[in-house]
Amino acid sequence: MLRRFRLIRGRPVARQEPPLTESVTLPRPFEEALLGHLDRLFALALRLVGGQREVAEDLVQETCLHAFRNYEQLRSPANLHAWFFRILVRTHINAFHRQRREPPIVDVELSDAWLEGASVTLAPATPEEHLFGQLLDVEVQQALDTLPVEFRAVVWLADVEELSYKEIAEILQCSPGTVASRRYRGHHLLRERLREYARGRGW
Amino acid sequence: MQCGAARKHLYGWEAPSYAEESRLVPAEVAEARAHVAGCAACQEFFAAERRLTDFVRARAPQEKASATLRQRVLARIAEARRPATSMPYGLGQLRRRNWMLAMIGSLVVSVMLGGVWLSQRPARITPQQLVTILVEDHARTSPNRAEFTSSDREAVQKWFGERVDFALRLPPSFDPQLIGGRLCSLKGQPAALVFYQQPQSRISLFVLDGSDLKLPEDRLTVIDSKRCLLDARKGYSVVLWKERGLLYSLVSEAPSADLLHLAEKF
Numbered sequence A: 001m002l003r004r005f006r007l008i009r010g011r012p013v014a015r016q017e018p019p020l021t022e023s024v025t026l027p028r029p030f031e032e033a034l035l036g037h038l039d040r041l042f043a044l045a046l047r048l049v050g051g052q053r054e055v056a057e058d059l060v061q062e063t064c065l066h067a068f069r070n071y072e073q074l075r076s077p078a079n080l081h082a083w084f085f086r087i088l089v090r091t092h093i094n095a096f097h098r099q100r101r102e103p104p105i106v107d108v109e110l111s112d113a114w115l116e117g118a119s120v121t122l123a124p125a126t127p128e129e130h131l132f133g134q135l136l137d138v139e140v141q142q143a144l145d146t147l148p149v150e151f152r153a154v155v156w157l158a159d160v161e162e163l164s165y166k167e168i169a170e171i172l173q174c175s176p177g178t179v180a181s182r183r184y185r186g187h188h189l190l191r192e193r194l195r196e197y198a199r200g201r202g203w
Numbered sequence B: 001m002q003c004g005a006a007r008k009h010l011y012g013w014e015a016p017s018y019a020e021e022s023r024l025v026p027a028e029v030a031e032a033r034a035h036v037a038g039c040a041a042c043q044e045f046f047a048a049e050r051r052l053t054d055f056v057r058a059r060a061p062q063e064k065a066s067a068t069l070r071q072r073v074l075a076r077i078a079e080a081r082r083p084a085t086s087m088p089y090g091l092g093q094l095r096r097r098n099w100m101l102a103m104i105g106s107l108v109v110s111v112m113l114g115g116v117w118l119s120q121r122p123a124r125i126t127p128q129q130l131v132t133i134l135v136e137d138h139a140r141t142s143p144n145r146a147e148f149t150s151s152d153r154e155a156v157q158k159w160f161g162e163r164v165d166f167a168l169r170l171p172p173s174f175d176p177q178l179i180g181g182r183l184c185s186l187k188g189q190p191a192a193l194v195f196y197q198q199p200q201s202r203i204s205l206f207v208l209d210g211s212d213l214k215l216p217e218d219r220l221t222v223i224d225s226k227r228c229l230l231d232a233r234k235g236y237s238v239v240l241w242k243e244r245g246l247l248y249s250l251v252s253e254a255p256s257a258d259l260l261h262l263a264e265k266f
């Protein structure tokens, strides 16, 4: 192919006007930041609304608008994911608390007596856990989605997103001790739900 | 220390960082660790917690945001970016209110009935406006901002296939080197941006839904079976054409005749 443009130091030269000025070369940081987090936002939204796709999509859209309007006030972009999650959780509480059917959980701190009584089976991987592994994806999803939303949120953020108690505490606006307690109770309840599914299959 | 106390201290304990761990471990946490080190029941308690965490992580639903959701979100933000004052006769206010109502309405409807989305179409733009936007986007978006980097045509097509509603086709025999691509929003309309590089210039290929855009029939240049609109702006050449309902556009510092030649390959 013929190359018909002039070259100065290896770079093509604009033929009519100088190259576009700085004002139009600004990046679009918000959209960029957002698209990088959209999958994680949607996954958390889907868990918060108990697996209803359309509702989760609406929630994510609302969240994105709130985030867009507050983006300029964001001071530490290092914790962008936590910032997006916090807005998502707040949007969820504002938009959905009226439709809420389940009563809110009562938070309790972890206590010695309670943990002392935790049933522990001394085997490297118990047969029960082996049965959990045989459950269908949809059963695991339902077991997770029927936990009280406070537990569900903590289990998701701690176990799947691998955030620290401190980060989760900031997202959910509670103390790190409450996060630890909700995670433990969430695990306890999740085991029971998984057990019910396993029993329902006659195992 | 008893089992219950040891479990409580370790369950809630989280070192701020590895570097600070040695200095900051409270006495009761150190004591709890010493207990667990010698207690099989406590070791199993924590092992079971870890196994459940691994189970949740491995089996948790892995659904990603749909291409439609990406598009809607980008369209919404583009809408929010657009200043209300730029619309004549107070239309901006009116539109904004309608749009808010539509959004609230759809939230309520989808919560109550299980989901009907009232979609908001991006505003119609003229080919002239589009050319200006494409040139600005080409100028500010260099290939190092690719969200996906690959010289494999199929891989790039597949990447976009998971993110946009339309199926774009890239030409199999094409001289310029394929670099990768990213999503972009052109006046609120989601578009695929594919980066190509040739020795002395780079080329941006934009692909978007072209159903809203009418090309001026009397100004089109016909090559092969394609009817192309040629334009130049700020030292950049632009070639636009429609194919299977999609709008394709090549933008580059290279002369428009070169781009026209490349358009034939599609």
Ligand SMILES: [Zn+2]
Residues within 6 Å of the ligand: B002, B003, B004, B006, B035, B036, B039, B040, B041, B042
């Ligand atoms: Zn013990």
